[in-house]
Amino acid sequence: xxxxxxxxxxxxxxxxxxxxxxxxxxxxxxxxxxxxxxxxxxxxxxxxxxxxxxxxxxxxxxxxxxxxxxxxxxxxxxxxxxxxxxxxxxxxxxxxxxxxxxxxxxxxxxxxxxxxxxxxxxxxxxxxxxx
Numbered sequence: 001x002x003x004x005x006x007x008x009x010x011x012x013x014x015x016x017x018x019x020x021x022x023x024x025x026x027x028x029x030x031x032x033x034x035x036x037x038x039x040x041x042x043x044x045x046x047x048x049x050x051x052x053x054x055x056x057x058x059x060x061x062x063x064x065x066x067x068x069x070x071x072x073x074x075x076x077x078x079x080x081x082x083x084x085x086x087x088x089x090x091x092x093x094x095x096x097x098x099x100x101x102x103x104x105x106x107x108x109x110x111x112x113x114x115x116x117x118x119x120x121x122x123x124x125x126x127x128x129x130x131x
Contacts, residue, residue, distance in 0.1 A: 029060035034088035085110035
């Protein structure tokens with residue numbers, strides 16, 4: 001039981017560190033972060049129980065050169081974010097074929113999360129234009 005708790009704590013710490021590193025982005029980029037779960041049952045593991053890993057892959061999507069005050073610029077950024085979300089999820093799926101959720105569901109979830117950042121960025125550009 002103690003090994004399971006230590007393993008769970010280790011995975012939690014690793015996930016926190018990865019999300020902190022992945023959250024760092026350079027100016028002019030939106031971080032698109034895909035996350036999938038990989039687990040192995042107790043029968044696939046040595047004594048000690050199941051292991052669950054949260055796999056995180058992050059891509060930086062550049063918006064430099066895009067006019068985010070124009071519909072075409074925002075649409076292009078959204079296209080780039082969707083492409084990065086799909087690419088990240090497919091890559092995790094390739095490396096971890098039994099991870100959950102599926103490539104398609106992962107890409108959709110990832111894009112929705114990244115679009116929150118896109119909307120915030122577009123709103124800040126619009127507010128700056130009004131000043």
